[in-house]
Amino acid sequence: MIGTSQPKRLLVLCTTTGYQTGAFIEVAQKLGLSITFGTDRCHVLDDPWQDGALPLRFEDPEGSAEKICDFAASNPLDAIVSIGDRPTSTGARACHKLGLRGHPPEATDICRDKYRSRERLRDAGLNVPSFKRFPLYSNPRPVVASAEITFPSVLKPLALSGSRGVIRADTPEEFVQAFERIRKLLRSPEVGVLREETSEFIQVENYIDGLEIAVEGLVDRGKLNVLSIFDKPDPLIGPFFEETIYVTPSRLEPSIQAEVARTLQRAVDALGLFHGPLHAELRVKGNYNWILEIAARPIGGLCARSLRFGNGISLEELIIRHALDEPVTHLGREEASSGVMMIPIPQEGIYKGVEQLEQAAQVPGIEAIEITAKLRQKLVPLPEGSTYLGFIFARGDSPQYVEAALREAHRKLRFVISSSLPLV
Secondary structure, three states: OOOOOOEEEEEEOOOOOOOOHHHHHHHHOOOOOOOOEEOOOOOOOOOOOOOOOOEOOOOOOHHHHHHHHHHHHHOOOOOOEEOOOOHHHHHHHHHHOOOOOOOOOHHHHHHOOOHHHHHHHHOOOOOOOEEEEEEOOOHHHHHHHHHOOOEEEEEEOOOOOOOOOOOOEEHHHHHHHHHHEEEHHHOOHHHHOOHHHHEEEEEEEOOOOOEEEEEEEEEEEOOOEEEEEEEEOOOOOOOOOOEEEEEEOOOOOOOHHHHHHHHHHHHHHHOOOEEEEEEEEEEEOOOOOOEEEEEOOOOOOHHHHHHHEEHHHHHHHHHHHHHHHOOOOOEEEEEOOEEEEOOOOOOOOEEEEEEEEHHOOOOOOEEEEEOOOOOOOOOOOOOOOOOOOOEEEEEEEOHHHHHHHHHHHHHOOOOEEEOOOOOO
16 A cells, blocks of 8 residues: 555546546555545536545636535545546646646646637747637638638548547548538537537647657656657548557657657647646658647547556556656657557447457457447547547557557458337
8 A cells, every 4th residue: 555554535527438547546456545536527416426436527627626625625536537528627727726746737738729719839939730720600711711621631530539520631632521521520419518618719730741650758847758759541531531450659750859859858848738648749751740639638448558667557556656756757668569449430320249259359469359349339430439449459579460460350340230229
């Protein structure tokens, strides 16, 4: 158990749909921590799920932080960890009020708004795509007819993550169709209930060609420690940008990886990030790298399982120990190559099951296959969807071996998806 005779208390802020919650529970139990959840599952009842969770409103980070402080008055907190994008602003404010180390509230707010973060990074002299935002009610035809729009362009919401709502347009007609499609998504009840102010805009950027990578990092008192650089070997060229395979270590030249780290440190300085996890997406072409996203949170879904650090500890444990202000930045990633495949949804329909799971799991190099889709769940692919069928994990001697194992396992899986609900 960490610390004194009284177990330290960890507050985990999460939404109802996160894959990562279980991993943080396991780590907290391993470390002997007392764990409390803060969620937006219900705003009316004090404890709707009878698990002691604090009911919060992540669309009101200031009010939610005050509620956390009220709780902490009789239940002292030693660390706060936010899972996913929406809770980060609440977590930052609560840490600030309670004197706990974390990212500043302004920094997390900026990271959650693709327009404001682009402004801040551009003003700091960093490479970002050229960008403009337009009110949701705009007529896209006059917009695309203006001299401001060049092709190819990429249209996207300002707050949604995981490439949700991101569409490439190569022609004026594709631009109009993409704008109307994103507007419909942002006006849907599922997104509207989030009450995000940024959902009143659609951002338009120029398309950046190049190899896309993801970077996992930990900011320690303003200094960025790069934990891992993931290659994304599948080309992400549109019209949608569904991520599939992540493999680490990166096959980029060491000099390019060093430049990526320098670029991200400049981004940390520009955004004002101070203490906590960082997840970044970049495109690399030649000697240039372009920042697509900086998030003040760890990698999403179950992807963190692909990473192991010194003494075999997980990314979740690293994040918790860092939040508790323990020294962890000396713990490097293990030497073995590893990777994860986020299994894409091939079509809209009702999930009925998967075949040949055992055969796929026996592919050399495959560590585990987690099917996260639930029976009779309605599946919606990108750009409207926000989930995957599951995750495939592999480990081996080289990135090439890991990538091949992930592809072979995926080829063997057979998902059964019906076009509509069966008659009862």
